[in-house]
Amino acid sequence: MNQTTRRNMLKTAAKAAAVGGAALAASGTSQAKTKEAPLEKKAYGLAPSDPNEAPLFSPAVSYGSLLFLSGVGAHFPGDVQAHTKHVLDELEKQLVNAGSSMDKVLKVNVYLNDIKDWPAMNEVYKGRFGKVPPVRTTVAPAGGIPGNSLVEIDLIAYI
Structure with missing residues (x-):
């Protein structure tokens, strides 16, 4: 440009x-x-194991009508398609719990353990976000994804 x-x-x-x-x-x-009323930061799904210790991160946080979901992985044996389905299902549950939906997702970040899994991940991903899909970034970090997940996804939506 x-x-x-x-x-x-x-x-x-x-x-x-x-x-x-x-x-x-x-x-x-x-x-x-x-x-x-002034905008407030609100956390969803926080369950600290020790009430005297602050959690490391929040699974979901809203600010006004924006909702931010932290990365979700799939930590069980399986292929990238099974992991992608699990991750998307879990994200959908979190969205609904916070008063949102897959149709209200604006931005998605997909992290693949191996970029060669991109086509197989897309097969499961396609169509999950309604008629107007969100913008998306897909990367394969050089060090991979923490844990044994083949895919991790985080997102931003509105409520």
């Missing part, structure tokens, strides 16, 4: 933001006028 194209895209985005902001102000629905 050249400098002129990038500059034109930024100008268009700025105009759209200005029009959207003006429309909100005209309708009287700005956050300042409606006095909405």
